[in-house]
Amino acid sequence: MKALQGREGRPTIIECETPVCAEGQVRIRVIAAGLNRADLLQVAGLYPPPPGVSDILGLECAGIITEVGAGSSWQVGDRVCALLAGGGMAEEVCVDARHVLPVPEGLSLLEAAAVPEVYVTAWLNVFQLAKLQPGEKVLLHAGASGVGSAAIQLCKAFNSPCWVSVGSAERLAYCQELGAEGGVLREQGIEGLQDFAPFDVILDPVGASYAAQNLKMLAVDGRWVNIGLMGGRRAELDLAQLLGKRVQLIGSTLRSRDDAFKGELMAQLADKVWPLFASGALQAQAEEVFAWQDAEAAFARLASNQVNGKVVLQIAVE
Incomplete structure (x- = not known):
């Protein structure tokens, strides 16, 4: 064959x-x-x-x-x-x-x-590992990606508002059409997501370059699921924030x-x-x-x- x-x-x-x-x-x-x-x-x-x-x-x-x-x-x-x-x-x-x-x-x-791949990935990481509950707020990095587009729709279907980071205004509009509440453009810095924080769950395929900001934007008892390393593999974190917020940092592969x-x-x-x-x-x-x-x-x-x-x-x- x-x-x-x-x-x-x-x-x-x-x-x-x-x-x-x-x-x-x-x-x-x-x-x-x-x-x-x-x-x-x-x-x-x-x-x-x-x-x-x-x-x-x-x-x-x-x-x-x-x-x-x-x-x-x-x-x-x-x-x-x-x-x-x-x-x-x-x-x-x-x-x-x-x-x-x-x-x-x-x-x-x-x-x-x-x-199959994107819906299984979104379901596993957002709903099974992060245990998303209705009404909790979600941040999806790379929101217009395959996994992001699946996760947006699932969040909407299960009554959890979500926000995204994306690469362009056109992609942000695409995410909002799928059900995202809003988001920021990557080139402008993800710090702008702080306006929508705190988030209960963050799904992150980027890794190191977003790590410190993710920690700042998480709510108390927040869950941060890392599924990729597009932005690097090594990061410096303030572990006092991790402890103080009782954050769960979850590494996941399928x-x-x-x-x-x-x-x-x-x-x-x-x-x-x-x-x-x-x-x-x-x-x-x-x-x-x-x-x-x-x-x-x-x-x-x-x-x-x-x-x-x-x-x-x-x-x-x-």
Whole structure:
């Protein structure tokens, strides 16, 4: 089969062996795959897959089940989307059946490919780890990103006001259309977010460059979840503030979590989140679609930090 792999710093279509569908897995004929920042890092050699995971790119996909391993209740022909540790940017992928969900009602397969990774990430970090409660205030850095756009909609759906930091006025308007109360432009400094503080929960993919200001803006008993290091890995903090506010600083990654943990997360999404697509409270943000033969252009587009929502690669036609 054909698949997309990082070669010499570039996403490259290669020929490779077709995966074997093991017990408890399903085989998916991939129609589309979501592109995430982790894919950019993997191509650059900065984020290798966990041990035992395929080095084919792609942490989420959507398609049609063509084979069902023993122990699975899925049926051949089911239209699904899946959370992956790798392997989604290929003609076929075999995945733990627990990591697969039906395409949300009203979504196309192209749209569904933009859903699993970002909604699982937002749900895990904001609602499970940070234990967001209705009415609590949330700050989302990189609010117009895939994870940010998912988190904004979830916060609105569960009655928690949120604010964002973004890179442009156009992206701030995009976030407000999704449900954000307001925010600031990164180039003007995130200090302006102090006007909306204190925040009960901060979701931060930036890291070091925002760390000191995050601590100042957190409420007493605030929860700060760090999910990325776009702004560096080393920071100096006033730990007296951390103690005085009883702040919880939580480091979080998803890709390396075990299969059972991911399966439980997907079950929670099926119960709590998927019905919100049917009601219209949530919308997939598949803003830009590229043919996977144009993967290099798609990767460059995501790297530009100008994308609202998600970039999707179309692998095949349904």
